[in-house]
Amino acid sequence: MTSHPAWRAALAGALSLSVALPALAQQPAPPPAWAQGRSSEQANSPLAPHAPRLTAVPAASIPVDAIKLPEGFRAELWASGMPGARMMARGEDGTVYVGTRSIGRVYAVKDEGGSRATRTLAQRLDQPNGVAVKDGALYVIAINRVLRYDNIAQNPNAEPVDLTQAFNLPTEAHHGWKFANFGPDGKLYMNIGVPCNVCTFDEDRHALIVRFNPDGSGREIVGKGVRNSVGFDWRPGSNVLYASNNGRDWAGNDTPEDTLHRLARPGEHHGFPYCSGNAWQDPGHTARKCSEFPAPVALLGPHTAPLGMRFYTGTMFPEAYRGRAFIARHGSWNRDAKSGFDVVTVALNEDGSQGKVEPFLTGLLDAGDNSFKGRPTDVLVMPDGSLLVSDEQNGAIYRITYQR
Template sequence: MALSSRLALAGLLGAALALPALAQQPAAPPAWAQGRPDSQAASTLAPHAPRLTATPAERIPLDQIRVPEGFRVEVWASGMPGARMMARGDDGTIYVGTRTIGRVYAVRDEGGARTSRIFAQRLDQPNGVAVRNGSLYVIAINRVLRYDNVATNQNPEPVDLTAAFALPTEAHHGWKFAAFGPDGRLYMNVGVPCNVCSFDEDRFALILRYNADGSGREIVGRGVRNSVGFDWRPGTNVLYATNNGRDWAGEDTPQDTLHRLDRVGQHHGFPYCSGEGWQDPGHTGRRCTEFPAPVAMLGPHAAALGMRFYTGTMFPEAYRGRAFVARHGSWNREAKTGFDVVTVTLNADGTQGTVEPFMTGLLNTGENSFRGRPTDVLVMPDGALLVSDEENGAIYRVSYGR
């Protein structure tokens, strides 16, 4: 046998012998399991996969939903798998972003009956939607698309602003919430690309704002692990944001939080500090006393997402000015929590809030199971409150006295 042939054969044999060793290498854990301690290696906790098929209207658990006396809940729209964040167009169309299914829906009220259609699809987690001057902005993981004249043009070609915004490409916690602020600038979150880790604090765990064309990037808040909902308190223009705490730190630690972002660029704690002064044992380089305390505790692992201040007049006086928060519901907790909508009543200077239940019943505590997953809230011009439900692909309308 020629030398070259013997060398080739030896190489093949070596590669074959190495295959069993390679096969025995443990697979990298999924992103959601990062940070899981060895003591919980056998845990069966894992994220709840969203339902990506339409839920028939008769199977939407409307009869299980409970609201305070005098309020009424109805199914306002359905048949939109994965429905999450909402934005209202100038003509009343409600645009609905999604995550896993990659769609944006357009919902129109046709004289009392709602019709929905797929406005855009095959996008990478287009969770963020916002409307400004007749244009719809859709923010996926790192893409920003602007659809102009959406009230009159049903199928516009998007203007691609991706390069101008230059968002990170990491998918974990990369889905966006977006809204235009009182200053006319486009605000959005950039979550941390891990459960808990060291990271570039100029790129991740941020709330940012831009000019509408993607220029003028400015860091509004740092150390906000993963905010998927924010709004400006009426009469003050002060920004408040929900925040999801880290996983795998215990059944009740840390809590999700509501933050007051009254100083541009201020650091709000992550990864060093979370919840009510909880110091992360793996990140002790800075102390909790260095950061502003959260305004309110929103529950451990409750997945507090969309929030809006109530600006309508339909609801009783006591509800006006409150923050309504959709708690999507826990996965990193043996006893499930969330799956509801709560309100936060702020004190006069807006530095402390009192949390109260508002829309409940989608969590079956006896069976430790859930029937729906509230994801976003939106105040309508008539004062009613829309609540999106990702699990059932529906939008509820909450009204009072009508």
């Protein structure tokens, strides 16, 4: 019996597919975004991002007693029970709103005269790191959503207004978590990180500081070439914006340095992916030279992960600290000897072009066994001049005071 021509064609196709499938199966999966740029010599490196703690830490186990500060300063546990606590914003009634990443929650912490009541305001969001308050409304910025909670103090259970389409933000997850704050001009500023470790990308879409009208209209680029800023603030008296920046990984234990930048000219390019740290030229991106970009104001150490930053505007701290930038360094993962896990200050010179970095809050990193007890993530100056410091690792907020 002669086989039908159609059967022969189908059989030939099946055989060719069975030959091709093993070849397809052998194709390696692309590396995760954090591993991009890793050389073949680094392929077996044990270095990887630290896994976040997603459960509450008992107050008695939070290492507030390990914290070291300059003479006269004191740390206390201000709030706890908030797994993943990161960026902070203070409402007009004194409530402190706290964003997270991996756990997908936004917390509200209300001071009730000596004690704090903490509740979950929102949950099941995609990395709602960014929180900001304006005219009684809380803005929550996640990877793929922008939500506005109107009259949040009077209506803590109200449904939010969804502004996602108006803002039209990129939805890539890697470095897609936001820091947000309203500027002196009333506009909402936020970062848009690069969706990779190091790569070629649309420089009008990523590695930016941008600003919007509060309704999401009027997008403007404030600064380009800022790889991954998760903290910025305006210098008192000048209204000039300064931003922390996380440099690329897999270029060595001490290369490049993380940085503090001054965004003095709207739209100015600050170097990434071509240049990082202290004029370090990326060998894979040589189309532009470091001499083309403004130098950073301060070097914050290699892989220390500087995140939240604020200028100190209070009067509780000694005169020498007033006007300094306080920066939470979340701590390294892409470095054999860990660094960061602290809060530093940066004292700027008169014209704001250079800064001197000094330690402030230490004690959470044990250099002896290369381990850490906490991960400072954001800082917030309170009306009485005290300083709040969030700790993502312990789901806590510390309060720093000074007694004369």
